[in-house]
Amino acid sequence: MSGRVLVGVKRVIDYAVKIRVKPDHSGVVTEGVKHSMNPFCEIAVEEAVKMKEKKLIKEVVVVSCGPQQVQETIRTALAMGADRGIHVEVLAKDYESLGPLQVSKIMAALAKKEEAQLIILGKQAIDGDCNQTGQMTAALLDWSQGTFASEVTLEGGQVKVVREIDGGLETIKINTPAVLTADLRLNTPRYATLPNIMKAKKKKIANVKPVDLGVELTSKLEVLRVDEPPQRQAGVKVETVDDLVGKLKEAGRI
């Protein structure tokens, strides 16, 4: 067992920003907008760092795919306690079409190269909301998967995962190597403190190109159009119950 955990992190528009659609409806405005690590990825990093602090694993390697700016996100993960980073360089023009399938292929290739025993990802990114990368990565590798994890316990060569599902909580036991995806209640991520941010500047980030991993980036998906949700209409006040019933009938609701 290598004792190595791979954590994927994504740079997304900060959750507190008000999103605006570009005038040409091709996407959302990202220029000059605050970006930060996807909140579920923060939780994934925290879980890996906690495992290392408990001496259950030996090394946390953090990965991000994208143009130059994603290095900031990798640095944040290093400041939280990851040991080293891998920046998979994807040019801006290719980044537009980079989706879960491409990222999964990259993660699978890296997991093999790094001989990882666990991959921890956020359950989904707050921009795409796809919730696919973890599952696809496990399938490509033919590894077990523990998704929507709200509790993870390493037990020898296995992992006990408590999963958040519609009906409540489901507890499963899976073999390693495995892919886990972090849900909201898995942990509370630590803040990167200044001294750790300083230390992180000295940690290594390796550069890799998708072609070096044998991954082809073409996507079979094309975004046709992006629109804002419809504007909320003003309500209508009525004076009596009869008026209310009348209006509901008019609207074909009853």
Added chain:
Amino acid sequence: MLSAARRLLPHVSRVVQHSSVRQEHSLKEVVSAFRSVCGEDGVSTGESVRQQHGKDESVHRCRPPDVVVFPRCVEEVSALAKICNRHNLPIIPFGTGTGLEGGVGALKGGVCFSLRKMDKVLDVHQEDFDVTVEPGVTRKALNSYLRDTGLWFPVDPGADASLCGMAATSASGTNAVHYGTMRENVLNLEVVLADGTIVHTAGKGRRPRKSVAGYNLTNLFVGSEGTLGIITKATLRLYGIPEAVVSAVCSFPSVQAAVDSTVHILQAGVPIARIEFLDDVMIDACNKFSSLSYPVMPTLFLEFHGTENSLNEQVRTTEEITSANGGADFQWALDEETRARLWKARHDAWYAGLALRPGCKAYATDVCVPLSRLPNIIVETKEDLIQNRLTGPIAGHVGDGNFHCLMVLDPDDSDEVQRVHLFTERLARRALALEGTCTGEHGVGLGKRALLREEMGPGAMGVMQSLKETLDPRNLMNPGKVL
């Protein structure tokens, strides 16, 4: 006396009527002038919008303005102020409406300037430890924005208040003993005066850590509660997020023992981050409210910030001190979950106090005295509460000599209202007699103007009056507050 009692009777309302036709005409004119500055949806005369902007979180009743405007930039604020000036209309700046002294009530009607659309964080300078924000940015929003930089803004008055609003009231909070109040942490302000002039109190864009250039205008406006100008930008001092935090709780046989411990801890040079006092009445309320089982005694809640090494030393020194003062049951924790559990009583204090008498309202007193006077004033105050059959659990930032009696009262019981009012006056005068102040952190607002005169004396009041007259000759800036 009656008007004083009315201050504590929030439900007795008389709608302030502006009945003259001439005034209605000029209101229409003015509203369309406002709309041409900040757009159609930047002006509201709707009743519920005005009501929302006429009250804060104090017991003072709602005093709605005639109009609410929502400027988007400092140029719009300036243009709007000029219009108000021309028509002699009061100007009331509004941040988040989370104040505790009725500061946003439009006593003479007028125009409320809601600054919430100006909500950008500008210029974070990580290596210089400073940031500039617009008034729509609240402290929690700023700290969330800064989270990846390793920096934070520690002034924490409880509410998620507008930072510029916090500058206007010189907010403080549980962290002040270690990090200071707004007074120590505002480097520069952009202010719009009553006549529309835009002023940069430390020079435009300047942010040195210290300066002796000219009069200290920045700290003139900090704490001026909207009576001298509208704050449209604040440059704030930031601090490193602590590497580790330890929380602790300890109970004491007497108020004296708890406060003595506080004094000794500070004298020992422990850089304690928070040191909060809850009296036995408050602890009892918290036990009932949150099903806890703290011993019902005067209790200190402590928090330490630092590296893991320094924390060990801080906690050890503190435990020795508390134990030497008769403190018992010293518990401490490093992990977040246990810390939250230890401090739960302190966090729920306000609601626990209210729950003592369901259906009642609460008013927090706010005096501050030199540390050495604290045991004296708390003991006398508790006797006063008992003698006058008042419900007033105490919570305090003892590290600053500041404490709050949470007066829980039935607003329909005019006798109780009166007793509470007289009590708060006695308390304020007790603090003044002990070389303290009638307001440690909530401000003068509407209710403490007479006490301010007693506290300051005619000399200082004269200077304040002249400054007000110079900067706001027509008394348009938040009239009826502070002075």
